[in-house]
Amino acid sequence: MTEQLQQARALRRRDRILDAALDVFAARGYHEASVEEIAARAETSKGGLYFHFPGKQALFLALLEWAHRELRRRVDTAVASANDPLARADAALQAVLRAFGRHRRLARIFLVDAPGAGPEFHERVLRIQEEFIELVRELLEAAKQRGEIEKDVETAVAARAWFGAVHSVLHGWLLARSPRSLDLAYEALRPLIYRSLGAAPPRNEDGAR
């Protein structure tokens, strides 16, 4: 029991550190962020931080992994709740958009800081992106088999293009040029997507709550 309490407290502190790291990395970028500040914001000491994480880089990677898991979970849920492949791809992209839309800090880290923070991080982020692009590609391919989209669509290119379109919309939103909600932006994007694939857009999509 005592042990469990200790362990629970330690885990809570670990989470506090991750939280603080998220704050600081998102606010300053990877290089400008200092371990000192992260520790301070987590209300612990530098040594305490190093007890839980082997170093700054590992801390950042842990953040990335955590975000990856979260993202993946939401996307999987969204995909599972749709019926046909095209709707699934649609749901997947929308889930990504929403997840980042709700977690601006994560978005910053994923889309802005990590790629420029060094080869290791760049690599990691790209792999995660590729994972999602591949998911979309598979769904598009399935839709193509079922005749839901034009035969001449190259699904690999289309998947990458749509991911990029979503990515770009996100980026624009991150700059706060368009205060418009991401959901609304996606509503405007969807018809383009469907039409580009030669598919009929869903009648009254109301997936957006």
Place this chain on the structure above:
Amino acid sequence: MTEQLQQARALRRRDRILDAALDVFAARGYHEASVEEIAARAETSKGGLYFHFPGKQALFLALLEWAHRELRRRVDTAVASANDPLARADAALQAVLRAFGRHRRLARIFLVDAPGAGPEFHERVLRIQEEFIELVRELLEAAKQRGEIEKDVETAVAARAWFGAVHSVLHGWLLARSPRSLDLAYEALRPLIYRSLGAAPPRNEDGAR
């Protein structure tokens, strides 16, 4: 004359420094790049470098500006050589793709390093991207006025989406996952674009040199 010679020499050195900076920044990323190494590669001294540029950040920004001008020039040329708005937008995107395709180092700096190198750079890159997105938007809007694309297309979203698609394809190519030429990738992308806008793809596009 002596003055002119001196000035010419100074300019040449300035260019050598920019070249070296491009090399080093692209190879190491902004933060890992050291002024020392840039000076060495430019075959000058640190003091010399600081004579020509106020600092590391300014050097990087100068690089960005230079790249911006180059890019803009090519895009303008490409746009001018097409006739109708839609073809112009098409040409603009392709020009961007080709420019980066030929200058991998520039692409790295623009798409990977600059955004993550700090707020100032992030800001600058986004502004340049917005400039191109706005250009595309205007062309799409003109096309819409002339009835070349569907009336219900939100040109702001469409422009951003297509820019993002191109961006994403570029990113994928930077990772060298797709050894396929960027030109070919764009050939596969173009039909998607046209169809998404409800426009007929150009018959035999041979814009590719």
Place this chain on the structure above:
Amino acid sequence: MTEQLQQARALRRRDRILDAALDVFAARGYHEASVEEIAARAETSKGGLYFHFPGKQALFLALLEWAHRELRRRVDTAVASANDPLARADAALQAVLRAFGRHRRLARIFLVDAPGAGPEFHERVLRIQEEFIELVRELLEAAKQRGEIEKDVETAVAARAWFGAVHSVLHGWLLARSPRSLDLAYEALRPLIYRSLGAAPPRNEDGAR
């Protein structure tokens, strides 16, 4: 009984810690050795270690004291088993050589690590060395009184010299340049010692096991 058992357990743990400390200090040197590693090797926790010893320095000193006692015991035994003063001095030096020869780790700590680990340790080691040198000096002095060695020998210098000679041979052996056994090395050394004192070497010395 319970108390006794507990005490016995505590002592056993104390010994385990000393053993572990010997291992780690000898392998890494004083400064590179970490309390963490010692605790781990002793199969206890850092807190546990600090229950038995006040700190790293104290632990090292405890090791030194223990080694001192061991060494002293062996030397005393050796001295007691010889008859005349000269033979006793001989036995003392040989005992030192043998003790270290059998405990390479101890030798390392005594001769290499401790002197360089800080003034306190340096001081301590020197005092122990001086103790042995003084022992030898007294024996040489007695031999001189009895006319066994030349009258003009300065016993203080001679004692220090012979201790140093043994020390140096040990050092050379620690470097493993001379794979030859220490006993053999001492066999070669003894005649030098005796002759330098103007004494006749023992006829057939068979002290070596």
Place this chain on the structure above:
Amino acid sequence: MTEQLQQARALRRRDRILDAALDVFAARGYHEASVEEIAARAETSKGGLYFHFPGKQALFLALLEWAHRELRRRVDTAVASANDPLARADAALQAVLRAFGRHRRLARIFLVDAPGAGPEFHERVLRIQEEFIELVRELLEAAKQRGEIEKDVETAVAARAWFGAVHSVLHGWLLARSPRSLDLAYEALRPLIYRSLGAAPPRNEDGAR
């Protein structure tokens, strides 16, 4: 000319740093010495120190090398000024003693700090010691060939022993137990050496200036 001045100043500063390092290392030992303090004592900045030396370890090694060269030079001079092999060995040992006697700080570093400062340093010091031992051995061997010392002397052991004896006397002196000059100590040591080799001591040694 300007360049030369700059270079000269730089060299002077380099020397100041070496001097300061000698002071601090000798006073505190390798591990306790801080780069900060060395820089302060050299009246330069940490960065300045790192401009001249790649790091703390390199600085220490540079010190060792410098001392080695000095020592070697003096020993060589001493050896050259003696006539027969035995007198040369004698001169070599005395030169070592004198050099250290005049440079207590160097002695501390060589004999106390370096061996315990880590394997690299230990190794380096031992190699230097071995170099001197080997020199003595060769001289003893020559003396043996010429019949100046007993046939049964193992020169390898004898050389090591005598080096160790000198070493030990030095050590004792370092602790300031014997305020007596090192020269006098060596006067007392010499007869032991000669006699141990079965050689007649030089009549009136007046090598000491």
Place this chain on the structure above:
DNA sequence: AATGAATGAGTCTTCATTCAT
């Protein structure tokens, strides 16, 4: 104009030690 020696603020990281449980 150019050089390169010098600066010093800032960073990550280590580790002996403490202490609540």
Place this chain on the structure above:
DNA sequence: GATGAATGAAGACTCATTCAT
């Protein structure tokens, strides 16, 4: 008695920038 999470002081090292020459 034992545990291991937490502390915090200290240290080596980097590097953009400056400036005497």
